[in-house]
Amino acid sequence: MKLLIDSIQLGLLYGVMALGIYISFRILAVPDLTTEGSFAFGLSVSAAVTSLGHPVLALPAAVLAGAAAGAVTGLLQTRWKIHPILSGIITMSGLYSVNLSVLGGAPNLTLVRAVTIFKLLPFLSKNDAKTVLPVFFACLCLAVSILFFKTHLGMCIRAVGDNEDMVRASSIHTGRCKIIAFCVSNGLIALSGALIAQYQGYADISSSTGILVVGLASVIIGEAVFGRRGVTVGFLSSVVGSLLYRYIIALATRYSPLPAHMLRIVSALIVALALALPAFRERIGLARLRKGDERNA
Amino acid sequence: MLEITNAVKVFAKGTPIEHTALNHLNLTLTDGEFVTVIGSNGAGKSTLFNAICGTFLLDKGRILLDGTDLTHMPEHKRALMIGRVFQDPMKGTAPHMTIEENLSLAHSRSTARPLSFAPSKKQTALFRDRLAAFHMGLEDRMKTQVGLLSGGERQAVTLLMCTIVTPKLLLLDEHTAALDPATAEQVMEITRKTVETYRLTTMMITHNISQALTTGTRTLMMDEGEVLFDMDGAGRARMTVDDLMRMYSGTRHKALDSDRMLLKK
Numbered sequence: 194m195k196l197l198i199d200s201i202q203l204g205l206l207y208g209v210m211a212l213g214i215y216i217s218f219r220i221l222a223v224p225d226l227t228t229e230g231s232f233a234f235g236l237s238v239s240a241a242v243t244s245l246g247h248p249v250l251a252l253p254a255a256v257l258a259g260a261a262a263g264a265v266t267g268l269l270q271t272r273w274k275i276h277p278i279l280s281g282i283i284t285m286s287g288l289y290s291v292n293l294s295v296l297g298g299a300p301n302l303t304l305v306r307a308v309t310i311f312k313l314l315p316f317l318s319k320n321d322a323k324t325v326l327p328v329f330f331a332c333l334c335l336a337v338s339i340l341f342f343k344t345h346l347g348m349c350i351r352a353v354g355d356n357e358d359m360v361r362a363s364s365i366h367t368g369r370c371k372i373i374a375f376c377v378s379n380g381l382i383a384l385s386g387a388l389i390a391q392y393q394g395y396a397d398i399s400s401s402t403g404i405l406v407v408g409l410a411s412v413i414i415g416e417a418v419f420g421r422r423g424v425t426v427g428f429l430s431s432v433v434g435s436l437l438y439r440y441i442i443a444l445a446t447r448y449s450p451l452p453a454h455m456l457r458i459v460s461a462l463i464v465a466l467a468l469a470l471p472a473f474r475e476r477i478g479l480a481r482l483r484k485g486d487e488r489n490a
Numbered sequence: 491m492l493e494i495t496n497a498v499k500v501f502a503k504g505t506p507i508e509h510t511a512l513n514h515l516n517l518t519l520t521d522g523e524f525v526t527v528i529g530s531n532g533a534g535k536s537t538l539f540n541a542i543c544g545t546f547l548l549d550k551g552r553i554l555l556d557g558t559d560l561t562h563m564p565e566h567k568r569a570l571m572i573g574r575v576f577q578d579p580m581k582g583t584a585p586h587m588t589i590e591e592n593l594s595l596a597h598s599r600s601t602a603r604p605l606s607f608a609p610s611k612k613q614t615a616l617f618r619d620r621l622a623a624f625h626m627g628l629e630d631r632m633k634t635q636v637g638l639l640s641g642g643e644r645q646a647v648t649l650l651m652c653t654i655v656t657p658k659l660l661l662l663d664e665h666t667a668a669l670d671p672a673t674a675e676q677v678m679e680i681t682r683k684t685v686e687t688y689r690l691t692t693m694m695i696t697h698n699i700s701q702a703l704t705t706g707t708r709t710l711m712m713d714e715g716e717v718l719f720d721m722d723g724a725g726r727a728r729m730t731v732d733d734l735m736r737m738y739s740g741t742r743h744k745a746l747d748s749d750r751m752l753l754k755k
Binding site: 345 | 543565566567568569570574580581582583584585586587591592594595596598599603604605606607608651
């Protein structure tokens with residue numbers, strides 16, 4: 194039971210990040226490596242501001258920080274025409290130094306003595322707050338994301354990911370759309386990092402390593418359950434995917450002989466297999482055709 | 491309406507493959523004119539359209555549209571005034587978005603507040619009316635993803651996207667060439683009706699010479715980046731495909747050659 198509740202809490206918090214990943218990976222169709230930096234950016238900003246005694250202010254501060262990181266990647270990509278993957282890597286690398294400075298030069302910061310949002314709620318114990326707040330933030334972010342992509346601006350962003358040439362030819366500034374999308378995406382990712390820092394009670398800069406693969410795995414697992422449909426279903430399935438991912442991981446660490454440090458390779462394998470699936474299917478299909486021909490000949 | 495003066499565009503300048511795509515071209519279109527454009531491969535037809543749309547900037551010359559100087563205007567700003575339909579049905583629409591979303595994108599591109607919900611009820615009603623006029627049954631499939639439509643249906647949607655906000659200039663770049671003959675005729679009919687109803691100033695590239703001579707009000711024949719013949723009125727009405735071929739070989743001292751051009755119907 195504890196296992197299930199823990200994975201629901203973590204799944205929802207990381208689900209906020211999965212929403213951000215869905216925006217870059219599925220809507221813009223660009224795997225955005227800024228994620229690795231912006232998650233840690235949110236984590237560090239949140240920890241730093243919380244330790245100064247402002248746990249609530251820490252959240253919007255982290256969102257703004259993440260959005261700024263997204264804007265940098267967006268500008269590198271659109272204004273200065275740097276390859277999408279490379280511009281993400283550049284921002285991510287630069288953010289490493291920024292994050293260390295935010296944490297005061299140390300790679301981690303503990304919040305044991307600080308007041309976090311989980312200790313702030315009246316009438317709720319800290320343990321209940323750890324379930325209620327993730328539910329609240331996941332629902333809020335889910336609703337905002339779904340509504341945003343139903344607006345004219347959201348639709349322009351979807352069209353940029355779908356057929357960029359057409360959008361350019363219809364007088365919409367494609368660069369601006371992309372930058373806004375990266376801001377929203379990385380803002381969500383940073384918010385997720387910010388919540389995780391306060392949830393865990395410490396910020397560790399290395400906890401964002403490989404986080405993109407975790408997000409991609411959530412999006413893909415969600416799609417395995419819901420199928421690839423519209424954007425609204427996509428957002429919902431990403432959060433569900435994140436929940437499932439956390440539960441699978443929790444079960445794996447509990448019952449398998451694998452030590453915890455093997456988790457990332459499991460995530461990497463899940464993503465690689467899921468992305469390779471169409472190619473596998475095609476090969477199997479071709480092999481069947483060939484066999485069929487031989488039989489008929 | 492459209493005024494192009496002394497347009498020059500040279501590709502790969504200073505290299506062995508240097509190619510003059512537009513050679514001091516001059517062209518004036520009056521309001522409401524429907525001009526068909528023909529010419530062999532590499533005559534500069536698509537280059538002319540690209541120059542008008544701002545895909546690249548001209549090396550020399552000026553482009554005016556309805557008094558506005560387009561010469562140095564970026565592509566996306568020109569697109570507010572110009573509608574363009576390409577040959578490839580995949581090019582003009584977003585495949586994973588529905589018909590109404592695609593149309594809404596085109597309709598509110600200049601006016602919508604970015605955070606207003608789209609498509610609005612008003613828009614949906616407008617799109618229904620305009621689609622119904624095509625007699626393709628698209629008005630009942632507005633929530634269908636465009637990627638699931640046939641080529642002809644996609645071109646019809648693209649045409650509506652380009653004309654739902656009345657453009658100052660409509661450019662059709664062989665927009666029926668990738669369709670089967672019956673569908674091509676259907677899309678042409680929709681095109682004629684739309685241009686007529688909204689009195690659109692239109693240029694249409696086609697490889698079907700007899701269609702070029704019978705559609706619209708004026709025909710240009712381009713060659714080597716220039717306007718070789720410019721026909722309208724009675725002269726154009728009397729012109730046949732054979733006359734045009736003879737005129738061409740008389741002027742250029744070579745036979746009109748194009749693998750894509752349809753010489754006879």
